Amino acid sequence: MNGFWDTLAVPFAYLLKGCYWLTQNYVVALLLFALVMQIFMCLVFGIRQQKNMIKQASLRPYEVILRKKYAGRNDQVTMQKYQEELRALYQKEGYSPLGGCLPMIVQILIIFPLYQVVIRPLEFITDLSAETCRIAAEAFGIGTGTSGYQVALSSQIRNFIAEGGKWAEKIVAVPSETAGEWLVSPEQVTATIGQLEGLNGRFLPDVTMFGTELGITPWNAFGQSYWWLIFIPIVNLGLTYLAQFISKKLSYQSSQQTEAQGAMSSMNLMLYTMPLMSMFFTFTFPAAIGVYWIFRTILNSLQQFILAKTMPYPKFSDEDIKAIEKELKVNKKKPKSTKSENDGDSEQ
Numbered sequence: 001m002n003g004f005w006d007t008l009a010v011p012f013a014y015l016l017k018g019c020y021w022l023t024q025n026y027v028v029a030l031l032l033f034a035l036v037m038q039i040f041m042c043l044v045f046g047i048r049q050q051k052n053m054i055k056q057a058s059l060r061p062y063e064v065i066l067r068k069k070y071a072g073r074n075d076q077v078t079m080q081k082y083q084e085e086l087r088a089l090y091q092k093e094g095y096s097p098l099g100g101c102l103p104m105i106v107q108i109l110i111i112f113p114l115y116q117v118v119i120r121p122l123e124f125i126t127d128l129s130a131e132t133c134r135i136a137a138e139a140f141g142i143g144t145g146t147s148g149y150q151v152a153l154s155s156q157i158r159n160f161i162a163e164g165g166k167w168a169e170k171i172v173a174v175p176s177e178t179a180g181e182w183l184v185s186p187e188q189v190t191a192t193i194g195q196l197e198g199l200n201g202r203f204l205p206d207v208t209m210f211g212t213e214l215g216i217t218p219w220n221a222f223g224q225s226y227w228w229l230i231f232i233p234i235v236n237l238g239l240t241y242l243a244q245f246i247s248k249k250l251s252y253q254s255s256q257q258t259e260a261q262g263a264m265s266s267m268n269l270m271l272y273t274m275p276l277m278s279m280f281f282t283f284t285f286p287a288a289i290g291v292y293w294i295f296r297t298i299l300n301s302l303q304q305f306i307l308a309k310t311m312p313y314p315k316f317s318d319e320d321i322k323a324i325e326k327e328l329k330v331n332k333k334k335p336k337s338t339k340s341e342n343d344g345d346s347e348q
Contacts, residue, residue: 050308
């Protein structure tokens with residue numbers, strides 16, 4: 001393993017390895033792994049993000065009043081004054097519009113190493129080198145051009161060991177057509193055989209579900225005995241759409257967002273494009289990825305629901321907003337007592 005994302009993936013690899021050791025079932029290990037990660041993300045980022053949105057919701061009456069103040073004037077100077085007053089309001093109340101961005105960015109960054117752990121179980125769970133996995137895949141006739149070939153290779157290796165196969169006969173040196181060059185050199189063969197013979201079956205994941213390898217892409221399942229794999233991306237489509245709908249209902253939308261048609265159009269566009277993208281990727285990626293995303297989608301929606309119920313947004317009626325507006329006008333009209341008047345009062 002090498003590279004920046006591989007280095008970040010190491011702690012997640014230990015976590016997935018521990019989940020597999022506890023469950024001895026790769027699918028259940030993926031579920032446990034997703035659950036642990038969701039709890040971690042909720043405690044570190046989810047609660048903080050919810051608090052930030054609660055703070056924004058509490059400022060809604062002041063946003064409405066401010067927009068009402070500048071209603072009907074769309075010139076550049078007026079809009080600039082409006083933005084300045086809005087920023088001053090946020091600063092005074094200690095709210096940062098970018099407060100929810102950092103958790104989202106970190107979550108996106110975490111997705112990449114997590115993805116590597118899921119699609120490369122032989123490297124991260126079994127501790128085989130990338131070169132050994134490549135050579136073994138060629139020996140079993142598995143193409144290494146797909147991102148999740150190690151998932152399929154894991155099952156092939158398990159079957160080979162169970163049948164008492166000899167690695168020295170399976171892994172051989174392969175010369176290329178160019179004289180003096182090797183596709184698989186004798187030195188590579190020796191190193192590969194040594195790693196494969198030293199495999200500990202306890203940490204060699206059984207990447208199957210209902211007897212079917214999860215390294216197979218659902219796109220290749222049409223017309224095959226494992227045709228049911230096509231339901232994985234279909235379920236992802238339905239769950240992602242439902243999750244987007246739930247998120248839209250549970251997330252706070254400021255008056256500025258709800259009144260902006262462009263923002264609404266973007267939200268509606270994402271409501272339909274994200275599920276379609278999810279289905280496309282899970283059709284073309286190994287089925288294990290689709291199973292993992294099913295778990296993550298369910299758990300993420302559950303987290304949003306729990307946070308929305310335990311940490312609800314404050315709600316304001318039109319009467320509440322009018323009362324706040326009236327109070328602001330009264331406070332603005334109140335005369336400020338001068339220092340001399342205060343001194344006079346003290347003398348009396």
